[in-house]
Amino acid sequence: MFLSGAKNLEAKKEWINELNVFPVPDGDTGTNMTMTIMSAANAVKELDNADMKTVVKAISSGSLRGARGNSGVILSQLFRGFAKVVSGYDEVTVDILSEAFEKAVQTAYKAVMQPKEGTILTVARGAADKAVSMKGRTKDIVAFCEAVIAEAEATLAKTPDMLPVLKQAGVVDSGGQGLVCVLQGAYDALIGKDVDYASEAEAAPAPTKTKYIVEFVVEADAPLASYQLKEIQAKIEKIAVGEISDIKIAEEGAETVAVEAPKKEEPAEPAKEMGFVSIATGEGLTSIFTELGCDYMIPGGQTMNPSTDDILSAVEKVNAKTVFVLPNNKNIILAANQAADICEDKQIVVIPTKTIPQGITALITFDPDASVExxxxxxxxEIANVKTGQVTYAVRDTMIDDKEIKNGDWMGMGDSGLLSVNADISVAFKEMIDLMVSEDSSVVSIYWGEGSDQSKAEELGAAIEAKYPDLEIEISEGGQAVYAYIVSVE
Structure with missing residues (x-):
């Protein structure tokens, strides 16, 4: 039933992605939920003659570590709560399933600091309430599942009445729809429907690796020592976009000598007190975070939410007793919190940065001589004092906050919603800035990325400076995908 539910979600993921309210080119709810459940499905498939306890442990652990995005984390917490009840039995009954549904919802709600109604949580609670109401009333599991799914579907249909932004966009909640797909898929297996459990990844041909031979000449004023050759080796390793092998460095005319790739070893130095892991995409932004003292960067952000396991792996690479994690995206905070709960060998402290500018401010604020607390x-x-604006393009027609949006329009989005919409990116940018600047503002930082360039960013910066002469304007290359501009006003 679980594998069938996972397969049904995977099959519907693109449709679920399209249910996202904001028409930005990164609708990822379906993708995040699918990657979360497939992490668990793969763990289940690896089991051999497993009993109930082993199966539900694989479901719980696999989904927790593979969880991506808020919807994925909530889904993993639902499985976690469900597994706590079911793991104690060899066979499940209607009464046991009722308790498991109830525990699932309780666990998921506890994982979210400020639960919002009209979301996947609401759909889960509707299903659980129905499950509890049937306890002791029937022993027919098929009838039980039919009633629970019907209630989940009915609750999903009501989500637009709970969240006005859903009603205006004309969609139901995407996370709730994903959960319904899981339940519907599980039901298909229960009633004996033929299901192909192979995932898309398993069905696709294995990717072929392409090898490149790169040659260049280094001219030095004097013969290089062995340690300098190793430095060259390290620099090549650092800039490579693939796996490096067979590096050979030698003086011209001499016999070529292979330089062994450096072995990964445990750090010899004692662990420092505090370190940083941050999430960002774009070479420019990555450089900014690194220069400000971030120890390890996880590539990702709005278009690619790292999993709980990705964050745990990054933290492991930082030689520090306490590691601060900067998610820099509201859809990554829950996964970071989940990593903090799971990590055992060091302390993880999540600073709830929702945007790139907040993450930069957090690093600037850090004092190495102060305590963790x-x-x-x-x-x-300090991050609460940062206003963030982001400019991107619409991928479909819709209506948000009473603003009509056409496919291809540029949208300026602020911390609490849509600020501007216009077919002209410059107009959308300036209208967004006008709504962000106040009499207390002193600095505007512009990070340009995909869809812009240095000259266009400088032109917009000059226009802001002309209108607001008291503001200091800073312009940097971010290199981020999806967003032509990320702006902070402080």
Missing amino acids: DNQAAMTE
């Missing part, structure tokens, strides 16, 4: 308080306080 003081730094956490200071960074959390």
Whole structure:
């Protein structure tokens, strides 16, 4: 039933992606939920003659570590709660399933600091309430599942009445729809419907690796020492976009000598007190975070939410007793919190940065001489003072916040919603800035990315400076995908 539910979700993921309210080119709810459940499905497929306890442990652990995005994390918490009840039995009955549904919802709600109704949580609770109401009333599991799914579908249909933004966009909640797909798929297996359990990844041909031979000449004023050759080796390793092998460095005319790739070893130095892991996409933004002292960067963001396991792996690479994690995206915070709960060998402190500018501010605020607690308080306080705006393009027609949006329009989005819409990116940008700037503002930082360039960014910066002469304008290359501009006003 679980594998069938996972397969049905995977099959519907693109449709679920399209249900996202904001028509940006990164609708990823379906993708995140699918990657989450497939992490668990793969763990289940690897089991051999497993009993109930082993199966549900694989479901729980696999989904927790593979969880991506808020919807994926909530889905993993639903499985976690469900597994806590079911793992104690060899066979499940209607009464046991009722308890499991109830525990699933309780666990998921606890994982979210400020639960919002009209979401996947609401759909899950509707299903659980129905499950509890049937406890002791029937022993027919098929009838039980039919009633629970019908209630989940009915609750999903009501989500636009709970969240006005859904009603205006004319869609139901995408996370809730994903959950319904899982339940419907599980039901298909229960009633004996033929299901192909192979995932898209398994059906697709294995990717072929392409090898490149790169040659260049280094001219030095004097013969290089062995340590300098190793430095060249390290630099080549650092800039490579693939796996490096067979590196050979030698003086011209001499016999070529292979330089062994450096072995990964445990750090010899004692662990420092505090370190940083941050999430961002774009070479420029990555460089900015690194220069400000971030120890490890996870590539990702709005278009690619890292999993809980990705964050745990990154933290493991930082030689520090306490590691601050900067998600820099509201859809990554839950996965980071989940990593903090799972990690056992070091302390993870999540600073709830929702945007790239907040992450940069957090790093600037950090004081290496202060305590973990003081730094956490200071960074959390400072990021609240940062206003963020992001400019991207619409991928479909819709209506948000009473603003009509056409496919291809440019949208300026602020911390709390849509600020501007226009077919002209410059107009959309300027209207967004006008709504962000106040009499307390002093600095505007512009990070340009995909869809812009240095000259266009400088032109917009000059226009802001002309209108607001008291503001200091800073322009940097971000290199981020999807968003032509990321702006902070402080």
